[in-house]
Amino acid sequence: MSIKSIAAKVFAAKIYKSTKSWAAKPVETQLAVFHNLINTAKNTQFGKDHHFDEIKTIQDFQNQVPIRDYEDLKLYIDKVRTGEENILWKGKPLYFAKTSGTTSGAKYIPLTKESMPYHITAARNAILHYIHETGKAGFVDGKMIFLQGSPILTEKYGIKFGRLSGIVAHFVPKYLQKNRMPSLATNCIEDWETKVNAIVEETISEDMTIISGIPSWVQMYFEKLQEKSGGKTIGELFKNFNLFIYGGVNYEPYRAKFEKMIGRKVDSIELFPASEGFFAYQDSQKEKGMLLLLNSGIFYEFIKTDEFFNENPKRYTIGEVELGINYALIISTNAGLWGYNIGDTVQFTSLFPHRVIVSGRIKHFISAFGEHVIANEVENAMREATEGTNIVISEFTVAPQINPSSGLPYHEWFIEFENEPENINTFAATIDDAMRRQNIYYDDLITGSVLQKVVITKVSKNGFQEYMKSQGKLGGQNKIPRLSNNRDIADNLK
Template structure:
């Protein structure tokens, strides 16, 4: 074992015990974060508008500050973008992470000198927890890659603008610089097709030990590697590749395809990062869920998803949550986001420590008939329908068909197959059965002849990639929604 690997194991042990100290005191940790946030933002414009000088308790905070999404917070953000100081947080942010997904186009999420270090530490600590638990550290001597956006930044009013992954690329520790791939020149390529081909050229003969990125785009990278190598397995090209790090979407629908392409199973670490904050990472290979980061400058609130759109829904803090409940995640941060609805829903898989899974998006669901189907349900149904079979899925999404030309309405599953089922009707029946077991409302609609059973529609090879390309969202941190309550994506794919 190299000196670098030995040092990594020692550092991993230190970080593990440091994590346990706050994870074992969740309420006290969050209360300390809350008090610090209110104190530090008391003299900001937002603090003045919401009477932070009178806030003593979380109850006061909830009373003074409404839950907001980006559109609601945008007037404050616009002031910060034009160089005004002390608006949402003290001073000016270091960066604005540019992302997409709102009705007004791009979102600009502030990153401050207080918030930015937590993004970097969380990625590092996820790997260190893996080292501590498994004892595996030799991979630190190999090459590692993160498929990410361009690190090229622009600057205005003393604030730099760019994609979060591109901003984070500027914070790679010096001890990892020699291991990191691709080259800066390749990483700066904007066109995703060109970029992936360049990455393949640079990495195909390297000792890759860690590969990281959103599964759908890593899959594209693997496919290009196989094309260039004449069909070799990824595990044959990269004999020491044994750790895949991912975030953004659930890995399970991709796992069978990945293991087939790699030629063996590899360990994986799930991350829960966003421009708004780094919320959680998988701290154990033995336990389900990701450790919620309670000491990272973020105060969390949780609103039950089925109550979110009611008037004055109850907000729960970390000491009040339960396992198995679908919560909308509300955050207040040291980047100046206050009671901000990030749009994700989570479920707790354990308490003490508090681990979560991402169950979907508060706006991404199907409830055309009151069924309120969420992302985790369709992903679990797909997993159950393909388990123990030769079926391999590249990508899929689900949408309601409210006005079919004949027959009852239905949920349409648009699927790109690598290996198709022998009998599509049997496959559709398996999905439908799994859905009915998970969602009683959906089951009632099928039983009551309001809906007919699932209809599976084949999507042509690379159909999802072509769709994303047509939307200007090929690669990077972009991802296909697992489901939607309209047919915008479904009709484009067809």
């Protein structure tokens, strides 16, 4: 065992002990974060506009600060972008992370001196928890690859701009620099296909032990490795590769194909990062869900999704949440986001400690007929339909068909198969049964002959990649929505 792996185990034990301490006091931990945020920002423009100096309790805060999305906060953010200080947070941010917006083009999310370290330590601590629980630390001596955006940054008014993954690339610890791949030159390539080909050239002969990225784009990397190697499995190419780290989308729909490409099962760690904050990571290989980071400069509120669009929905705090309820995630942060709706929905799988799964997006659902189907439900249905079979899927998305040429409306599942089912109708029926068990509203619509059962449309090989390329969203942090309430993606795929 190397000195580096021994040191990693010692450090992992220390971090585990620290995590256990704050996780055991969730309400107290969040209350301390809340008061620190209010006191630090009370002299900012936002703090003065919302009378932070009068806020003593969480109820005071909820009375003074409404729920906002990016558009509602944009007037403040635009002032920060033009160099004004003390607007949302003290001073000026270090960075703006540029991310895709759904209604107004690009969004610019501030990253401050106080918030930036948590993006780094959370990813590190996820690995350290894995080491502490499993005792496996040998991978620290091998090569590690993080498929990410370009680290090239621009600067204006003393603030640097770039993609979050590119910004984070500048903070890789020195002790990992020699192990980290790809090279800086390759990482700076903007065109995704060119970049992946270059990464393949650099890594195919290396001893890769950790591979990290959004599953859909890691899949593309694996496919190109196999093409280059004449069909070898990833496990044959990288004999010591045993840990996959991912975030952004649920891994389960990809797991069967990954294990086929790798040639064996490998451990995985799920992360829940975003430009707005690093919210959670998988702290255990044995427990379901990711540990919600309650001590990381973020104050969390939760709104039940079935109440979200009410005029005045109740805002729950960490001591009030329940298991299995679908909540919209609301955050206030040490980067100057206040009562901010990030758009993601979560469900708690554990309340001691608080662990969550990402169940979908508050705006990504199907409710064309009042069924309110969410991403977690379609992903569970797909898992049930493929489990224990030879069926392997590369990608899928779901959309409603409201005006079919004949017959009743239906939910249309667009699926790119690696291995197709022997009987597509039986497969569709299995998915439909799983959906009906999970969602009583959907079941009522089928029973009441308002909808017909699931219809599957096959997508040609690389069809989803071609769609993303046509939208200028190939690679990086971009991903296909698992479902949508309109036909925009569906009609493009057709």
